[in-house]
Amino acid sequence: MYDGLNEGRIDADRLRSLLAGLPLPRFPDGRLAPGPGRRRLAVAAVGRPPSSSWPYSFVALLEMGATSWTQILDAVRLGPADDATAVTASQLRDVVERLIAAGQWSPGEPDITVVTDAGHDVTRLAWVLGDLPVELVGRVRGDRVMRLPKPPRVYDPKGGRPPKHGPEFRFAKPETWPEPAVTTRTATTNYANATAQAWDRVHPRLTRRAAWLDHEGELFLIEGTLVRLEVEHLPKDRAAPAVWSWSPKTGADGADVDRAWQAFLRRFDLEHTFRLFKQTLGWTRPRLREPEAADRWTWLIIAAYTQLRLARPAVHDLRANSSPQAAGGG
Incomplete structure (x- = not known):
């Protein structure tokens, strides 16, 4: 086996195209929902410390309903000098273009919803992927500070440049929150009532550092919808901290807001996929x-996992052996 892994060949590009052409899971309105995630594979090279590992960026399609399966569409190993956000953006672009080439999306159909966790720069991804038919939904940390829309311009006899940003919106300080534009309440099976509040045209204040350090020209506004999701309790009556997410979509209605947080909760299914990679298929x-x-080896694991997913009527659902806390959705 080691000789095969060390000297063999796999046509990864052909496998990527085959994966994009499979019958793929969709949300109830027919849209596709890929989500990127990262995991590490340990290195056993002589002379390296045991903690060394290769980071991989995966992209998987998420699925609604009473299931925890996903469909892996891509995997890319990150190099030591790679910008993780740039690699993810390029990877997502390639995945979306392959899905379109395979006939999985056509003009007039709902945009592809890309669901990211807090480790991905959703604002940067929204800017880089703005020419594609995608709608991003990304989790943001609970200690963030964003900006509200700038107030209407009022004549100032002293002149001066009008403000570019509105007041601060501090996630940790409710006194800075205006009335939400949209509020929805949904009864769930595991979490009792889920309440989502959404504010329109909330945006981060970009600065010339990190991902925007080399940006040419004036920094701009990337406005979107900020959503705060709060449920009554987690399973076993544990306290549930609020979850914040942001999407570059503006003017969202109640259906858009509910779709955003429900799509994000499905992202936890990736944890079940990676657990099966490690515990059942032996990726590590x-x-x-x-x-x-x-x-x-990673592509062989993806191929084996795909075979299991396609045969899933005869395979026990992954969620049966997983903790209820991580189960997304209903």
């Missing part, structure tokens, strides 16, 4: 020394 079992061998 081989002691690999070369990154090319790790790539081949």
